[in-house]
Amino acid sequence: MHKRAALVVLAAAVALIVVLMGASGALATSKPPYGIKPTPKPKPKPKPKSSRYNVTTKVAIAINENAIYRRPTTKSDVVKQLAFYTPDGEALQTYRFVKSRRVGRTQWELIDVPARPNGQSGWVKRSWLGAARISHTLVLVDIDARTVIVYKHGKQVFSTPAGVGKPTTPTPTGHFWVAEAFPSQNPFYGPWAFGTTDYAADTEFPDGSIVGLHGTDAPELIPGDPSHGCIRFKDADILQMKKFVSIGSAVWIEYSPALS
Amino acid sequence: MAGASGVASAAQAHVKPTRCGGKYLPACTKPKITNKPVSPQCADAGPAFRLPTVTFVSNAGIKTIQVSLASRTIKLITFSGQGKTQYSLKGVSVPTTGLLAGGHSVSVKVTDITNKSASKTLRFSICQMKPVFTG
Numbered sequence: 246m247h248k249r250a251a252l253v254v255l256a257a258a259v260a261l262i263v264v265l266m267g268a269s270g271a272l273a274t275s276k277p278p279y280g281i282k283p284t285p286k287p288k289p290k291p292k293p294k295s296s297r298y299n300v301t302t303k304v305a306i307a308i309n310e311n312a313i314y315r316r317p318t319t320k321s322d323v324v325k326q327l328a329f330y331t332p333d334g335e336a337l338q339t340y341r342f343v344k345s346r347r348v349g350r351t352q353w354e355l356i357d358v359p360a361r362p363n364g365q366s367g368w369v370k371r372s373w374l375g376a377a378r379i380s381h382t383l384v385l386v387d388i389d390a391r392t393v394i395v396y397k398h399g400k401q402v403f404s405t406p407a408g409v410g411k412p413t414t415p416t417p418t419g420h421f422w423v424a425e426a427f428p429s430q431n432p433f434y435g436p437w438a439f440g441t442t443d444y445a446a447d448t449e450f451p452d453g454s455i456v457g458l459h460g461t462d463a464p465e466l467i468p469g470d471p472s473h474g475c476i477r478f479k480d481a482d483i484l485q486m487k488k489f490v491s492i493g494s495a496v497w498i499e500y501s502p503a504l505s
Numbered sequence: 506m507a508g509a510s511g512v513a514s515a516a517q518a519h520v521k522p523t524r525c526g527g528k529y530l531p532a533c534t535k536p537k538i539t540n541k542p543v544s545p546q547c548a549d550a551g552p553a554f555r556l557p558t559v560t561f562v563s564n565a566g567i568k569t570i571q572v573s574l575a576s577r578t579i580k581l582i583t584f585s586g587q588g589k590t591q592y593s594l595k596g597v598s599v600p601t602t603g604l605l606a607g608g609h610s611v612s613v614k615v616t617d618i619t620n621k622s623a624s625k626t627l628r629f630s631i632c633q634m635k636p637v638f639t640g
Contacts, residue, residue: 306545306628329628333637334607336630337545376542414639427547430634438636445639457638474639492545 299399300383302422304339304493305374313367317346317353324367325358327374332452335440336425339492340374359442361453363419380493384423384458384486386476388416389501391468393458393476395489402489406468408461408477414447416456416474421496423458426487435460435480437487441496445474458496459483520618522565523587536563536615538625547632553598554629556611560593563617567592571614574599579611588618599629606633 307327315322328338341357343366352371383396388409395403410416425440438459445454450473460480461467467479476498478486525533541557548554561567566588572580580597599611607630614624 304545306543330608330630333633334630335547335633335636337543337608337628339545378542378545410639424545425547427632427636428549428634429636431636433640434636434638438638440636440638447639450639451637454639455637457636457640459636459638472640477640 296396296399298383298385298396298401300381300396300495300497302380302382302493302495303342303377304380304422305342305377306337306339307373308375309373311369311373313356313358313369315367317348317355317368321368324365325360327369331359331425331440333425333440333455335427336492339378339422339424340369341422341442342377345371357422357442359421359424359444361444361448363417363421363442363444378493380422380491380495382490382494384490384494384496385502386416386496386498387500387502388418388498391470393478393486395486397489403485405478405482405485407482408467408469408471410445410472410474411470414445414473416472416476416498417443417446418498418500419443421456421498423490423492423494423496425457426490426492429459432462435462435478435483437483439486439490443474443496443498447473449473456498458486458490520566520568520587522618524566524590525564526619531564533565533617533619533621534563535621536561536565536567536617536623538613538615538623540613540625540627543627543629545630547630548601550604550606550631551602552600554601554631556594556597556599556627558593558595559597559613559625559627560591561615562591563588563615563621564590565617565619565621566590567615568618568620569614569616570594571616572597572599573612573614574609601631604631606631 310327312323313325331338343355346353353368354371358365381398385394393407421441421443423439424442429438438457441456443456445456448454456474458476460483461477464479525531540559568588570582610626610628616622
């Protein structure tokens with residue numbers, strides 16, 4: 246009998262302790278003592294949108310006409326010379342930064358070199374180039390779909406049908422950038438033209454046969470494949486593109502990029 | 506006598522710096538020129554091309570700033586006395602009427618009160634508006 250009473254008292258005491266502990270815990274969580282604010286739980290950071298089309302391009306003009314080297318040393322082979330102006334003189338020539346390397350005290354930059362054949366690159370000292378211009382715009386040319394889509398920070402901002410190169414003079418594919426932007430007085434090219442760093446297979450045009458993005462005096466051929474390599478737009482569409490695209494914007498020319 | 510006149514003419518040529526070059530002052534260094542990036546895009550043929558902001562720094566003091574297009578001076582600023590140690594030239598208009606389409610260069614030169622000078626060339630292009638792309 247005594248044992249039973251002792252067990253009941255013990256059980257009651259344990260229950261009381263549990264209740265008290267719970268209450269103190271609740272007090273601790275609801276109101277911290279001495280006015281100390283509880284540490285807020287860190288909010289999970291939103292994951293950046295991983296878009297293939299979120300492209301950043303960094304370009305700069307040349308401030309002298311020194312050589313572009315195959316390796317980051319002035320003792321290596323020369324790829325080409327830096328130039329102040331584009332071949333047709335419609336803009337200051339820009340070069341695209343690829344990667345940097347420090348050799349001793351000198352910072353070298355691997356740059357893409359706009360020249361025929363496409364896809365050349367070489368090394369220059371950083372001090373030979375001006376301040377960098379950064380663009381987050383991508384002009385994506387889908388040759389199969391005869392469509393051009395403009396992305397800004399990876400988000401689509403404009404889309405339009407386009408005319409691309411004929412099967413005999415196809416538009417060369419690759420990753421280029423806009424090197425020139427200017428009004429056109431030749432109706433064949435419409436009211437506005439962008440020059441890219443892509444060189445066409447058809448070499449019969451002056452100044453190296455640069456692939457341009459431009460308007461047209463034959464809008465009925467768009468969408469289609471009427472050109473010698475250039476990307477043609479209806480005049481209203483090239484004027485719309487002017488709002489989003491400038492020198493330094495990336496230009497990707499691909500077959501069915503949605504599938505890649 | 507000849508030596509004395511030589512000293513006098515040298516003294517007239519420049520102001521004695523008070524900010525640098527003394528026993529307890531740092532050495533007078535060559536002035537420096539920095540500029541905001543020039544747009545690679547070509548400019549219309551007229552009436553003017555606006556230069557980006559160009560900043561001049563001199564620890565001795567700036568005496569003159571000169572902006573020239575080819576051999577023609579388009580802006581000349583002269584400071585009196587010890588001059589300024591820093592000066593920013595904003596939006597200078599370069600007259601482009603009559604310039605041929607294609608590449609051109611503007612030269613900016615700064616001279617300090619000790620007659621040390623520095624210069625820089627800024628290039629721009631006048632639109633030809635005649636695309637020669639593959640079409």
